[in-house]
Amino acid sequence: MNWREACAIAFSILVGNAFAGDSIPASLTGAKGDPARGRAIVANRQVGLCLLCHSGPFPEERFQGGLAPDLRSAARLSEGQIRQRIVDSTKLNPQSIMPAYYRSEGLERVAPAYRGKTILSAEQIEDVVAYLTTLK
């Protein structure tokens, strides 16, 4: 983790607490993400993993998940609410099966290749947030 990511995590924790875990209004990187890159991350089964559980507007993807709401339901959420759900959805629902994409601590028996790493980087999360806000 570089200093910028460390600051972003510290910041997001502070801000997240201030909003009782429902929203992280500020970008994790301080910059806007790229929706086209975000779409590719969401569709990629090894990177975003989103379509394992969710469905969405991806006519080219044949096998989509049926465990979670269609991603188009994000239209009713603010950008900050979307960010919180990707960073760590268990803040809203402790029982959630959705993995926390920006968390590397407090996990058990993580495989060595992934230990100490978040599922997505801050930049990737901002790309995904940028993509989901286009679904309105």
Next chain:
Amino acid sequence: MTARAARLFLALSAARLFVEPAAAGEVPLSERRSGYEFMSRETRAMQDDDTGNPGTLWVLDGEALWKRKAGASDRACSDCHGDARESMKAVAARYPAFDPALRRPVNLEQRINACRVGRQKAPALAYESRDLLALTAYVTRQSRGLPINITIDARTRPFLEAGREAFFRRQGQLNLACAQCHDDHWSGKLAGSPITQAHPTGYPLYRLEWQGLGSLERRLRGCLTGLRAESYPYGAPELVDLELYLMWRANGMRMETPAVRP
């Protein structure tokens, strides 16, 4: 009976009603579904027809190995156990079983290797090797159609509890527990494929994805890798504990080895 005693009695019997199905396994028997029931018609037909079921090849290999002399003792399995269709009937349905020497449950592969090394004086067969899968499939085939029958006693209870604990523990980078998929979301689909209730009724089984036969442990390692969790080596006590829990959880369900899965 006084009104108060009657109320107490009613309350107690209602509590029993809720407690009992859980004690017999997390999913009540009437709601348990083998992976078979989630498959397409074509894949079911492949499992049902012995001549078209690719697992039959391993069963036939296993039958030949059963009768072949091996090791320094120059004895075959059949020299001690006779006709497997008699002596091995219903045996696999009660494995993993307690091994007094090791003071813990062992799975069928480990039991077969104990005979290889201890009785035949032959080297142990490697996990997932063609010969070990063949012998395991042949022995387990003698339980096909019979109900899984794991009995738990004071010696095996701690291992069952360890397996249950592992099943409910969130783990890996994805931070998911087996139970979150297989108890809570078995009717759902993960990327288009059914999740199923994770009943171990058909192992070793032929998986189209593997293009071959594989053990229950291979499947468990697959799910662990999917969670980006640390895996266990074949034969690890943690895997055998999980196998024991899964078999106990499926008590009363019919064995289908060699099954076919997508």
